Amino acid sequence: xxxxxxxxxxxxxxxxxxxxxxxTIVAVILVLGVAILAYALGKHRVFMxxxxxxxxxxxxxxxxxxHTPWKPVMTVVANEMCxxxxxxxFHFKNRTVGPAPQCATCHVEHKDKSILAVMSDSACIxxxxxxxxxxxxxxxxxxxLSFTTHHPEFAVAVLLPGQKTPERVRLSDKERLVxxxxxxxxxxxxxxxxxxxxxxxxxxxxxxxxxxxxxxAYMRPVNYEKDCMRCHLLDFDERLRGKTVxxxxxxxxVAYFFRATYAEFYLREHxxxxxxxxxxxxxxxxxxxxxxxxxxxxxxMVAKAEQKCALCHVLxxxxxxxxxxxxxxxxxxxxxRWLPHSVFNHLAxxxxxxxxxxxxxxxSEVSRDVLLPRMDxxxxxxxxxxxxxxxxxxxxxxxxxxxxxxxxxxxxxIEEFKSGQASPTSIIPPIPVTP
Amino acid sequence: xxADTLLTYAGKRYLWLGTGAAVALLVSYYVYxxxxxxSGSTLGGLIYGWLGFLAILVLMSLGIRxxxxxxxxxxxxxxxxxxVYLGLLTLLIIPMHAxxxxxxxxxxxxxxxxxxxxxxxVVGLLIxxxxxxxxxxYESGMLPDKAEAEINRVLDEMKQLVGEKSAVLQRLYEEEIxxxxxxxxxxxxxxxxxxxxxxxxxxxxxxxxxxxxxIPETEQESFSQFCSLILRxxxxxSLLAGEMRVKNALEAWLYVHVPISFALVVAVAIHLLVxxxx
Numbered sequence: 248x249x250x251x252x253x254x255x256x257x258x259x260x261x262x263x264x265x266x267x268x269x270x271t272i273v274a275v276i277l278v279l280g281v282a283i284l285a286y287a288l289g290k291h292r293v294f295m296x297x298x299x300x301x302x303x304x305x306x307x308x309x310x311x312x313x314h315t316p317w318k319p320v321m322t323v324v325a326n327e328m329c330x331x332x333x334x335x336x337f338h339f340k341n342r343t344v345g346p347a348p349q350c351a352t353c354h355v356e357h358k359d360k361s362i363l364a365v366m367s368d369s370a371c372i373x374x375x376x377x378x379x380x381x382x383x384x385x386x387x388x389x390x391x392l393s394f395t396t397h398h399p400e401f402a403v404a405v406l407l408p409g410q411k412t413p414e415r416v417r418l419s420d421k422e423r424l425v426x427x428x429x430x431x432x433x434x435x436x437x438x439x440x441x442x443x444x445x446x447x448x449x450x451x452x453x454x455x456x457x458x459x460x461x462x463x464a465y466m467r468p469v470n471y472e473k474d475c476m477r478c479h480l481l482d483f484d485e486r487l488r489g490k491t492v493x494x495x496x497x498x499x500x501v502a503y504f505f506r507a508t509y510a511e512f513y514l515r516e517h518x519x520x521x522x523x524x525x526x527x528x529x530x531x532x533x534x535x536x537x538x539x540x541x542x543x544x545x546x547x548m549v550a551k552a553e554q555k556c557a558l559c560h561v562l563x564x565x566x567x568x569x570x571x572x573x574x575x576x577x578x579x580x581x582x583x584r585w586l587p588h589s590v591f592n593h594l595a596x597x598x599x600x601x602x603x604x605x606x607x608x609x610x611s612e613v614s615r616d617v618l619l620p621r622m623d624x625x626x627x628x629x630x631x632x633x634x635x636x637x638x639x640x641x642x643x644x645x646x647x648x649x650x651x652x653x654x655x656x657x658x659x660x661i662e663e664f665k666s667g668q669a670s671p672t673s674i675i676p677p678i679p680v681t682p
Numbered sequence: 683x684x685a686d687t688l689l690t691y692a693g694k695r696y697l698w699l700g701t702g703a704a705v706a707l708l709v710s711y712y713v714y715x716x717x718x719x720x721s722g723s724t725l726g727g728l729i730y731g732w733l734g735f736l737a738i739l740v741l742m743s744l745g746i747r748x749x750x751x752x753x754x755x756x757x758x759x760x761x762x763x764x765x766v767y768l769g770l771l772t773l774l775i776i777p778m779h780a781x782x783x784x785x786x787x788x789x790x791x792x793x794x795x796x797x798x799x800x801x802x803x804v805v806g807l808l809i810x811x812x813x814x815x816x817x818x819x820y821e822s823g824m825l826p827d828k829a830e831a832e833i834n835r836v837l838d839e840m841k842q843l844v845g846e847k848s849a850v851l852q853r854l855y856e857e858e859i860x861x862x863x864x865x866x867x868x869x870x871x872x873x874x875x876x877x878x879x880x881x882x883x884x885x886x887x888x889x890x891x892x893x894x895x896x897i898p899e900t901e902q903e904s905f906s907q908f909c910s911l912i913l914r915x916x917x918x919x920s921l922l923a924g925e926m927r928v929k930n931a932l933e934a935w936l937y938v939h940v941p942i943s944f945a946l947v948v949a950v951a952i953h954l955l956v957x958x959x960x
Contacts, residue, residue: 253862253863253865254830254833254862254865254919254922255826255827255830255922255926256867257865257866257867257868257869258868258869258872258922258923258926258927258930259869259926259929259930260869260870260873260930260933260934260937261869262867262869265870267936267937267940267941270937270940270941271940271941271944271945273941274941274942274944274945275941275944275945275948277945278795278945278948278949278952279948279952282788282952285788292787293786293787293788294787294788294956294960295785295787296721296722296723296780296787296789296956296957297721297783297785297787298785310960314960316959316960317958317959318960320728320958321723321724321725321728355719355721357721358719358721358781358783359783359785369717369719
């Protein structure tokens with residue numbers, strides 16, 4: 248019988264062109280083709296395993312700005328690639344036991360992180376959980392896990408008399424913790440009710456003397472002219488109301504000032520005689536006599552002035568040019584920044600009162616007191632999890648930015664920067680920070 | 683005791699192995715992600731990547747084992763059972779390798795292809811579990827080749843019947859023959875449209891009844907014989923179509939599963955090239 252039928256062949260799925268093999272070939276060619284097309288068109292972003300940070304997006308299509316081909320598995324991008332653009336210094340001298348972390352050990356791209364500089368605690372505690380140094384004994388706390396737990400009390404540098412280098416003293420060390428600034432100030436007295444002011448009794452507050460710096464982060468140093476002079480005038484003669492000794496001079500210069508002042512007023516009073524070239528009038532009737540300018544008188548005035556200086560300042564005896572001992576005002580050396588290796592921003596904390604953190608200030612009577620808040624007062628709000636942010640980078644600074652590139656040292660033109668075709672003509676090499 | 687299915691082969695051996703492996707993977711990931719930022723470039727990420735790569739190789743080799751009749755390396759049924767559970771595991775391994783981060787890139791695209799492959803496999807698995815019983819209903823009647831031979835025999839009978847008869851009958855016969863020879867490939871259409879034998883038969887009977895008035899008196903009896911032959915043929919055809927449709931269902935999902943799995947292999951190769959180059 249003739250084969251008039253081909254029904255099975257017609258009803259099956261496989262046709263001449265539509266087979267599993269042909270579809271496979273088409274699919275494979277499609278995938279390969281799209282990949283090659285993307286590469287050829289320069290759309291290298293599709294080959295990234297994870298997006299990069301916002302600030303690097305300008306170079307997203309230029310993989311070779313950071314990557315060198317065929318680098319070994321489980322290594323990170325070399326520091327040189329970062330330093331082509333970035334000018335930073337590292338964290339410590341090479342005194343640690345293990346190798347120093349590379350840039351990319353902590354700042355890892357392609358992890359969908361939009362700001363690369365944000366660092367979690369785990370990057371810091373990979374060393375600081377168990378800090379080891381090679382040569383000298385460990386000067387810092389060896390085990391820091393987080394601010395909330397396992398963080399040492401804050402420490403400040405104290406230069407005790409007779410010592411050459413300052414020592415680190417923890418705020419909890421009540422015996423050794425001392426403010427060695429050569430100034431006398433009684434906070435309790437200044438903050439009392441009905442304090443005698445220039446226009447009658449008044450009540451001072453912290454802000455009467457302590458003002459923030461232009462950025463608002465720290466307090467600018469207390470300045471005599473701005474903060475003290477309103478009440479503590481250095482006037483010296485009732486006849487000369489409003490005339491004050493300029494602040495900040497040593498007593499020798501104060502002596503010159505007195506002589507010059509009285510000389511001027513004497514000359515003014517005897518102007519007529521001077522003009523007419525007549526001898527000066529006698530002592531009677533004159534307000535300013537020549538005696539004012541005598542050495543003896545000036546000495547007496549300086550001694551009186553010294554008492555006023557001593558109200559706030561510490562004085563010492565030093566030999567002067569002639570060999571005799573004179574009083575001199577010791578440089579105050581009031582610290583501007585107590586904790587220079589961390590950052591703090593008063594502006595972020597303006598919702599709380601000064602004494603909320605600086606609890607010891609209203610009861611402090613001597614300048615020896617260090618009135619910094621202790622760690623526990625920060626921990627009232629800054630706890631992880633659940634409280635205000637308390638990560639390492641919120642207070643601590645890893646890179647020493649003072650050695651960063653300064654204006655005038657930029658190495659690239661815009662075209663060079665965008666294309667990456669030139670290597671930098673001048674880079675400031677990373678300078679390790681002395682801890 | 684009911685026979686083992688794909689899922690329960692050898693006392694659900696691969697189900698237990700698969701579940702155990704999944705639990706072990708999840709525990710390992712918990713430990714890994716607690717201490718490190720998980721990603722493909724960490725040690726843990728690399729290990730997961732290797733596991734996934736090996737899994738894909740083993741999964742692809744089912745196609746080889748299936749065709750290697752002489753092999754004594756396990757049974758094809760065992761291999762297929764393992765294939766199912768291992769395939770489901772890869773859906774877990776690969777995101778662990780990536781640290782559960784995805785983006786618009788070729789790496790996530792490779793994973794998307796894997797998802798398509800596994801999902802088509804799941805569809806295939808469901809088909810394998812539900813459709814074969816429908817096939818036995820047909821095959822208890824007639825296998826497709828036999829059905830085709832039977833149709834040809836009916837056609838021959840028809841030819842003999844209309845041999846010297848009038849032009850009308852001859853034309854009818856010619857039409858039937860032409861119908862058979864000009865049949866177009868309709869496997870896919872059959873799959874999605876479905877076959878309704880009763881409706882086809884009654885439609886054909888209606889058509890034939892319309893022609894009845896045109897038949898001359900003398901040939902009425904031949905015509906009725908012819909009609910019963912035609913209806914028999916139509917019945918055979920629709921049974922055959924129904925049977926083929928079931929067989930097609932058992933195969934159709936492979937038209938996605940197999941090509942996309944090869945595309946996946948290519949995508950994985952590109953992924954490896956990219957991450958190792960840079």
